[in-house]
Amino acid sequence: MLIGLLTAVVASICYGTGSVLQAVGSRKSARREAAAGLTTQHGGPSLSSTAKAAMTWEFIVGTVLDFVGFGLGALAARMLPLFLSQTVISANLVVTAVLSVRMLGIRLTRAEWTSIGVVCSALVLLATAAGAEGSGHTPIATHWWLLAVSLLLMVGGTVVVRLLGARAAILAGLLSGLGFGALGVGVRVLNGVDPFDPGALLTDPALYAVLVAGVGGMYLHTVALQIGSVNGATAALVVGETVLPGMIGVLWLGDASRPGFAWLAVVGFVLAVAGAVAVAWFGEPEGGPSPAVAHEPGELARIG
Numbered sequence: 001m002l003i004g005l006l007t008a009v010v011a012s013i014c015y016g017t018g019s020v021l022q023a024v025g026s027r028k029s030a031r032r033e034a035a036a037g038l039t040t041q042h043g044g045p046s047l048s049s050t051a052k053a054a055m056t057w058e059f060i061v062g063t064v065l066d067f068v069g070f071g072l073g074a075l076a077a078r079m080l081p082l083f084l085s086q087t088v089i090s091a092n093l094v095v096t097a098v099l100s101v102r103m104l105g106i107r108l109t110r111a112e113w114t115s116i117g118v119v120c121s122a123l124v125l126l127a128t129a130a131g132a133e134g135s136g137h138t139p140i141a142t143h144w145w146l147l148a149v150s151l152l153l154m155v156g157g158t159v160v161v162r163l164l165g166a167r168a169a170i171l172a173g174l175l176s177g178l179g180f181g182a183l184g185v186g187v188r189v190l191n192g193v194d195p196f197d198p199g200a201l202l203t204d205p206a207l208y209a210v211l212v213a214g215v216g217g218m219y220l221h222t223v224a225l226q227i228g229s230v231n232g233a234t235a236a237l238v239v240g241e242t243v244l245p246g247m248i249g250v251l252w253l254g255d256a257s258r259p260g261f262a263w264l265a266v267v268g269f270v271l272a273v274a275g276a277v278a279v280a281w282f283g284e285p286e287g288g289p290s291p292a293v294a295h296e297p298g299e300l301a302r303i304g
Helices: 002-035 047-053 057-079 082-090 092-103 110-129 140-167 169-189 198-202 205-227 230-251 262-283 299-303
Strands: none
Touching (some): 057 082, 082 230, 092 110, 140 205, 230 262
16 A cells, blocks of 8 residues: 555656646747647647647656656556545646746645645545555456547547637646546556456557547647646646546445545545645636736746
């Protein structure tokens, strides 16, 4: 349990740092493209803008950290109940918020700091209440369903986000979170990992669900960072990658709390999600210019 918790914490730090670096690269590109008039007809970033964002050094370093976080998060998902591993990893919101003060010049309000404190407190409650993880063994039909749902979420979600344009920051963050949540579930149920069997691994639909959800989640997260508040987008991601996987872990994979601590696990889980939603609510910019070209306080001085 302790090794799993430490693994999840390090994954969270990698993800949080990566998010801020990706936000820096994404917004540089988005401002240049917006200044040149290269946005979609709905006001969102063009495919060219998203592709160029991925070529900035900040975004590349952030992506490397994401891959490290992914590997550690996958390991944690196999060592801890999903409601704990996904929630601890989602604490990258705290890392993102703190680093955004320094790197993006964002001033967090008292409400945002309070919400972050609620998330941290909830994680302590969850860690205290968590019991042993379930087996993760599921029928192969479930793996096919996971692949189908991942395709629907990532492909359909991408179309909807592009239609909504500049208004889709929170939706893009939520969908990216659902993608990362599906990734966590896929890693947990993956066949051919222990013991290692290449044939079983390559023929398991869950492997391709992991790939679809991972790539789609990263793309949608990039879009969310381009057009909205970095804290708001990350908080929406937290909700997506925490709630559904946690429920799936308990209902279908056999995850459980310690005997007599179920109430504490429920309280911690609800507080963690509520805190993340509060950060999304307070962190999203109100009014003003299109988010693709708007700047948080001090941002230009730091990354311009």
